[in-house]
Amino acid sequence: MTHEPLTVDADRFAADLAQLCEIGWEGERGLHRTAFSQPHLQAREWFLRRASAAGLETRVDGAGNHSALLPSGEPEARTLLLGSHLDSVPAGGRLDGALGVLGALEVVRTVKDAGLRLPVTLEAIDFTDEEGTVLGTMGSRALAGQLTPEMLASPRYGRDRLLAALAGAGLSEESLFAARRDPADIAGFLELHIEQGPVLEQAGVQLGIVTGIRGNASFDIEFVGAARHAGTTPMAARRDAGLGAASLILGLRELVMRDFPGCVANVGDLRLEPGAFNVVPERAVLKLECRSLDEDELRELAEAVLALAGREAERWGLELRTEAVGLWKPAPTHPRAREAIAHAARRLRLTATEMPSGAGHDAQVMARITTSGMVFVPSVDGISHHPHEWTSLPDCINGTNVLLGAAVELATTS
Numbered sequence: 001m002t003h004e005p006l007t008v009d010a011d012r013f014a015a016d017l018a019q020l021c022e023i024g025w026e027g028e029r030g031l032h033r034t035a036f037s038q039p040h041l042q043a044r045e046w047f048l049r050r051a052s053a054a055g056l057e058t059r060v061d062g063a064g065n066h067s068a069l070l071p072s073g074e075p076e077a078r079t080l081l082l083g084s085h086l087d088s089v090p091a092g093g094r095l096d097g098a099l100g101v102l103g104a105l106e107v108v109r110t111v112k113d114a115g116l117r118l119p120v121t122l123e124a125i126d127f128t129d130e131e132g133t134v135l136g137t138m139g140s141r142a143l144a145g146q147l148t149p150e151m152l153a154s155p156r157y158g159r160d161r162l163l164a165a166l167a168g169a170g171l172s173e174e175s176l177f178a179a180r181r182d183p184a185d186i187a188g189f190l191e192l193h194i195e196q197g198p199v200l201e202q203a204g205v206q207l208g209i210v211t212g213i214r215g216n217a218s219f220d221i222e223f224v225g226a227a228r229h230a231g232t233t234p235m236a237a238r239r240d241a242g243l244g245a246a247s248l249i250l251g252l253r254e255l256v257m258r259d260f261p262g263c264v265a266n267v268g269d270l271r272l273e274p275g276a277f278n279v280v281p282e283r284a285v286l287k288l289e290c291r292s293l294d295e296d297e298l299r300e301l302a303e304a305v306l307a308l309a310g311r312e313a314e315r316w317g318l319e320l321r322t323e324a325v326g327l328w329k330p331a332p333t334h335p336r337a338r339e340a341i342a343h344a345a346r347r348l349r350l351t352a353t354e355m356p357s358g359a360g361h362d363a364q365v366m367a368r369i370t371t372s373g374m375v376f377v378p379s380v381d382g383i384s385h386h387p388h389e390w391t392s393l394p395d396c397i398n399g400t401n402v403l404l405g406a407a408v409e410l411a412t413t414s
């Protein structure tokens with residue numbers, strides 16, 4: 001006898017997805033559900049209401065993380081967390097994070113409705129401020145005990161914004177630290193998410209099994225030359241900071257494609273000063289980041305990039321200043337989580353491929369403290385962080401079914 005795998009209630013999921021997608025949606029202007037905004041708080045309340053309606057317990061912790069729980073019947077049971085985030089970037093898309101939260105809720109509801117008795121408590125969680133309009137992966141870091149006083153002292157949009165956001169939500173720095181959970185109580189973490197890139201769609205594959213989240217090293221880079229009259233100074237006599245910047249941007253692409261396949265790098269901001277038609281640029285200020293799935297490779301890549309900047313500075317007669325402004329270590333997912341996802345996909349006869357995640361996620365934080373895994377579903381045209389971000393409903397449902405299968409396997413084998 002063959003068992004058809006347990007599947008979620010596709011109609012209930014679709015109806016809820018349609019409702020959730022409306023909260024903070026402004027049509028062509030995109031989704032405006034930044035952390036702690038009114039629409040964000042509304043979406044979180046909606047999530048708790050839907051959880052209560054399904055007969056689940058709800059809870060909000062000191063970091064503002066919102067949860068729906070199905071307690072295990074077993075005493076001393078650990079908790080298997082499933083989830084993502086309901087906050088968005090400004091003018092973002094409707095599925096980034098939201099799919100993972102709703103998918104998690106649907107999985108927990110389905111397990112409850114099926115009367116499945118698991119040896120772990122299942123918890124669907126909506127993490128606070130993943131996108132970083134206040135701090136970045138604030139909720140998952142707090143839960144994982146990965147918040148430091150230094151992070152709170154200098155959040156990237158300033159401390160005033162952080163304190164105002166916390167106070168507005170009835171939270172405090174103390175409550176953030178109190179949200180930490182003992183990793184011994186956690187059985188694992190699974191996150192369903194849209195791919196946010198074109199790989200699955202182009203390959204015609206239904207699911208991505210995330211091998212890890214790429215680490216990220218970022219730098220402020222400054223070339224300094226000499227400001228001169230752009231009409232009177234001969235070309236050969238210039239120390240043009242713009243040339244350093246241009247050469248670095250082109251060389252960076254070549255370097256990564258030739259020596260670091262599988263890595264990516266980007267110059268996302270460039271400013272020339274003083275900034276006029278008739279003045280040779282004295283300063284070129286760049287924001288550069290590079291990403292790799294491997295810690296050693298990330299270090300080698302960062303060193304190679306800085307060496308390249310040094311060579312270009314010398315070539316054009318410029319001074320070079322560099323400052324490391326951020327380092328996120330790569331976070332490999334757990335082999336057992338990857339296997340559970342692969343098994344679930346196979347049982348559902350869905351095609352799946354292993355792939356890295358270029359973007360950061362709550363799973364990146366959770367992978368440091370527990371058995372973590374991530375499922376990707378295809379993004380239409382690879383678009384994300386944009387109003388046109390979308391994934392077909394069947395793909396969303398496939399992902400949720402795989403999350404369900406993987407969760408049940410992890411719950412019963414961990």
Ligand SMILES: [Zn+2]
Pocket residue numbers: 085096097130193361
């Ligand atoms: Zn996300």
